[in-house]
Amino acid sequence: MSDPDQGPLSGIRVVEMGTLIAGPFCGQILGDFGAEVIKIEDPGAGDPMRRWGSEEIPDHDEPVSLWWPVIARNKQSVTLNLRTERGQGLARDLIGTADVLVENFRPGTLERWGLGDEVLRAVNPGLVTARVTGYGQTGPYAPRAGFGSVGEAMGGLRHVTGDPDGPPSRVGVSIGDSLAGLFSALGVSMALVARQRTGRGQVVDTAIYEAVLAMMESLVPQYAKAGVTRERTGSTLPGVAPSNVYPTAGGGTVVIGANRDTVFARLAQVMGRPNLVEDERYRDHDARGQHQEELDELISAWTSTRGAEELLEDLHAGGIPAGLVYTAADMLSDEHFAAREAITTVMHRTLGELPMQNVTPKLSSTPGGIRHLGPELGEHTDAVLSSVLGLDDAQLRELHAEGVV
Structure with a gap:
């Protein structure tokens, strides 16, 4: 100051x-x-x-x-x-x-x-x-x-x-x-x-x-009214897909959040699979949530063939929320952190x-x-x-x- x-x-x-x-x-x-x-x-x-x-x-x-x-x-x-x-x-x-x-x-x-x-x-x-x-x-x-x-x-x-x-x-x-x-x-x-x-x-x-x-979001009313007890789900949020961490060719990991219908359509385009939005399993939020595991496997198979930097360039150009899982070293070298003086x-x-x-x-x-x-x-x-x-x-x-x- x-x-x-x-x-x-x-x-x-x-x-x-x-x-x-x-x-x-x-x-x-x-x-x-x-x-x-x-x-x-x-x-x-x-x-x-x-x-x-x-x-x-x-x-x-x-x-x-x-x-x-x-x-x-x-x-x-x-x-x-x-x-x-x-x-x-x-x-x-x-x-x-x-x-x-x-x-x-x-x-x-x-x-x-x-x-x-x-x-x-x-x-x-x-x-x-x-x-x-x-x-x-x-x-x-x-x-x-x-x-x-x-x-x-x-x-x-x-x-x-x-x-x-x-x-x-x-x-x-x-x-x-x-x-x-x-x-x-x-x-x-x-x-x-x-x-x-x-x-x-x-x-x-x-x-x-x-x-x-x-x-804790809807944890209490979910149980009280629907009888649902939230459980541990690792890196995913049940029913929200695709939104997970995915492997890259260099051994790194990226986070991709494309669970919204319009964003998923953009992801499908970047993947070269625009027909995914017409697949009954992935056509909307509820359908993708029901087929979450297989969708994550499909996306992982694609991301694992791409280097992290190239992958992120394409995702960002396509308007898809995505990023690396940062460590302190990443933060200290990141231009956006520097520009905003986050550190x-x-x-x-x-x-x-x-x-x-x-x-x-x-x-x-x-x-x-x-x-x-x-x-x-x-x-x-x-x-x-x-x-x-x-x-x-x-x-x-x-x-x-x-x-x-």
């Missing part, structure tokens, strides 16, 4: 209390769009995300987390021992100056620290509090420990992910946590808009399993230029951006406590001596 004040959330102060992914990803999104995010961490070790995703890097003595610079970008790190009364009091004071609080502790944790919603709202009626947990703040499961993996299972995603003859699988990223963070950021934005009308804040209660459930490069304190995903979505007038990468533990403690709460040097020295910060 060339101008740190141009983001749509510029002027909004967020206090982030929480660890790992769900809460911090919400904070990342808010920070990406201009919010001032003050992240409170334990003085001892900080957020475990500082160590997750660590890799051996040439010329570095110890592994370096390559996840922390992303999920903690645009944030300030303040250390507070929340198990001490003084640490709790300082947290309460910071939250008193904030527009938003983001936390993903188990329900009841903030209350034990004297930071429950009633206490905070008494000193800050306009506070918007995003509470991210496995099961939500209410209901019989609320007290349980909840992780993204369990939320993915309970929300229905794990059951439908993987090959039919194998066990339930996981998506290759922490999708449950990230969805919860994304929905929380959306909820915070809506609550801030509502506050403009009412002057009052509110609680955004996000359960990981419900964030996953929200993405940006930010200077890391020890690694130098560090590429990472850019801010999304792109806003035409008030775009977000990356001001800096994830901070060192406690890097902004003294600056924030002095500038926001007015503590002087003597008070800061005392807090350090007592182990509060």
